Amino acid sequence: MKKKIIIPLLIVIAILSGWYFYSTAKNNQHTDQVTLFGNVDIREVNLSFNGIEHISSIMVEEGDHVKKGQELAFLHTELLQANSAQAKAQVEAQKQILAALVAGTRPEDISKAKADLESAKAIMSSSEHTAGRITKLAKKNLASTDEAEHSRSVAQADSAKVKALQAALDLAIAGPRKEVIAQARAILNAKQAEYIRAFQNLKDATLSAPSDGIIRNRILEMGDMASPQTPVFTLALTEPVWIRAYLADPLLGQVKPGMEASIYTDSYPEKNYAGWVGYISPTAEFTPKNIETAELRTHLVYQVRIYSCNDNNELRLGMPATVKIDLKQKIADDSGVKKHCKKAL
Incomplete structure (x- = not known):
């Protein structure tokens, strides 16, 4: 019975998803503004020692904000000093x-x-x-x-x-x-x-932050054997962040890299974050069939990244966001948003 219920339900979801992308594309085609929905994404770095030795001390905890060059952990250095x-x-x-x-x-x-x-x-x-x-x-x-x-x-x-x-x-x-x-x-x-x-081996006994960020995971502890293949921390980079959204095929000719955008979130509904279109995927995210009809081609979507400076660290990984882009704007050689966010790119 469960299989009989789940299969029709999946079909209904697929139909609704297709209708959503189709209707969004149709509506956006006739307006001066496009609205995209996505989630906040960031880069993460696995930090490890470039040496093999026991960890002598760890200076940060999960959730700590760190600055570029800040010392995070140390190995035993007696033999290295000798x-x-x-x-x-x-x-x-x-x-x-x-x-x-x-x-x-x-x-x-x-x-x-x-x-x-x-x-x-x-x-x-x-x-x-x-x-x-x-x-x-x-x-x-x-x-x-x-x-x-x-x-x-x-x-x-x-x-x-x-x-x-x-x-x-x-x-x-x-x-x-x-x-x-x-x-x-x-x-x-x-x-x-x-x-x-x-x-250099002695210097490598100190693990430092390569960039500003937040310690997301603390994987090893004092006394553990460190090696280049074993991460000690996962560092979430606070800049740049971007909204990972999907652009329907009919809008590819209207949305271009460099366009300024406005970002809204449910967590801070009164705030408007400045951003810009930084990347549009050259390939479709999914293709329903090998041969598409005119109708099915509207189901093709392309990943797009809308970058933002995130100065106050309010945009968090996975946070749902709404992006609005004015389609009639002129693209400057150097976007005003980028000028105020030199660290981002």
Whole structure:
């Protein structure tokens, strides 16, 4: 019995709905003003931390009004602070290494290298003189052959030491190779990037409001594990708001984006909210059949959004509203309504 009652009832509702859109379109076609009925709609944002850690504190409750940039919740930061401090220290250490390489060898080190070289040259000169003298004596059998060979070996060793010290002095004067400096600079850049990442992770431990709005849902609590995939709050944006209404097909040529509109609600019947047509859907919201007759085409409707500033936050999500649009108005390049509602778009 229930099915027999429900089916005819649904048919009656469908007929009445079709008649409503048809009669509204017919009536609006012959007037200078169109009246639309709809509901207030807003944008919502799911707010989550860009990190994985336990929540340490939550600063707002459901229903609280928040401002852009306001801090809403925090994660535990002990480990994040340690990582940031370590990365910063590594950057400073690498800066000192690079600075030392760029500055080159200290003058004191060069002076010491020169002194060592001069000392080695003096020793070499003495050993060479001794080797020559003993060699002459050995030819006269006044010195042994072993003594002569030993003196020559000492002289050769002293000569090699002089060459090594000369090379060391040349390197000290020339300073580090440019490839070594480039490598040190690349390491510094890598460590700076690590510090930026660690510092950003520390900043991400604070969840802030991206815009003015109202906390609609508080999903997580203190002690819960936060992650980028898990929202902490749902934020309802207070600006802009719009009336989501539906425009019948015959009115598409008369209602255009930019037209100013007046908005009325049952909650504040004495008030008139200024608005403007901001969006008209390019496609029909529903199509009764694939092939439409002239009659059925009047049943096609298109979603339209009438934006409003909602300065006093009186227009709430889902609130029924009536919109009236003067069809004879001229559309300015910059609507007067928009000028007074810069945050809206």
